[in-house]
Amino acid sequence: MTDDAHAAGRVCFTNWRGVTYVLCSIATKAGKTRLVASRTVVGTPLSAMPEGYEFAENVNGQVSVRRTRPPLIAPEELETVRKTLASTSGCQSYRAAIVGNAVVIYEPSMRPLELNALTREFPYFEDIMRRVRSLTASTATYSPLVRFVLSDKTRRTFDVERRVYSGDEGWLPVEWDRLLAPAARGAARRLGPNGPREAFYEWG
Numbered sequence: 647m648t649d650d651a652h653a654a655g656r657v658c659f660t661n662w663r664g665v666t667y668v669l670c671s672i673a674t675k676a677g678k679t680r681l682v683a684s685r686t687v688v689g690t691p692l693s694a695m696p697e698g699y700e701f702a703e704n705v706n707g708q709v710s711v712r713r714t715r716p717p718l719i720a721p722e723e724l725e726t727v728r729k730t731l732a733s734t735s736g737c738q739s740y741r742a743a744i745v746g747n748a749v750v751i752y753e754p755s756m757r758p759l760e761l762n763a764l765t766r767e768f769p770y771f772e773d774i775m776r777r778v779r780s781l782t783a784s785t786a787t788y789s790p791l792v793r794f795v796l797s798d799k800t801r802r803t804f805d806v807e808r809r810v811y812s813g814d815e816g817w818l819p820v821e822w823d824r825l826l827a828p829a830a831r832g833a834a835r836r837l838g839p840n841g842p843r844e845a846f847y848e849w850g
Contacts, residue, residue: 656691659683661707669695669711681711705743705752705788718747718796727751727794741788748795749804752788793817 657669671679672689681699682688695701702712727742727749741752794804807817 655693656687657693657695659701659703659709661703661709663707665707665709667701667709669701683709683711705741705750717744718799719744719749720802723794723802724749739786740791745793748793750793751791753791754786754788792820 658666659669660666665685667683667685668687669692670682670684670687670689671692672682674680681692681696683701698714699711700714701709703709724742724744731737731740731742731751739754741754743750743752790809792809793807795807797803797805806820808820810816810818
């Protein structure tokens with residue numbers, strides 16, 4: 647959540663978890679100044695964002711200050727992925743964010759289907775499990791799962807890659823003929839006029 651506000655002459659930013667950060671300037675050991683986003687006032691709080699800088703928030707709600715950069719991914723392309731996640735069963739708690747030239751899908755530390763399994767195992771604790779779901783949504787940490795990498799800026803085509811954590815960690819391309827989630831295939835087609843034919847792996 648981007649919620650810039652000036653409070654008591656300070657530049658503030660509230661992340662999606664509801665935590666507010668203050669824009670401050672601190673001195674480094676080398677005698678230079680550095681802009682930081684801090685939960686508490688450190689160094690000198692600023693009353694305006696210096697030209698050429700902006701707040702940046704990652705998917706886990708960590709806020710920093712960076713130089714402004716031209717966006718490589720259009721807002722509607724990110725929104726396409728978010729809408730698909732919101733409408734796909736079991737994926738409502740997944741998150742999507744722009745990272746450089748890609749839209750990255752992140753999964754929560756506890757998947758919704760795992761919570762559903764616990765509910766089936768302990769049906770008398772439905773109310774408790776409902777509270778657990780709510781708490782998980784607000785406190786979970788998120789790890790990258792799949793990303794759409796912009797491959798052609800003019801045609802707005804994207805390559806799809808899956809995050810691998812075993813062996814040589816990194817990103818591997820998704821094979822187009824692999825059986826993937828139908829809703830995700832639709833998302834990939836809508837990501838751009840000539841987007842990839844496939845999208846997310848089935849994470850259910």
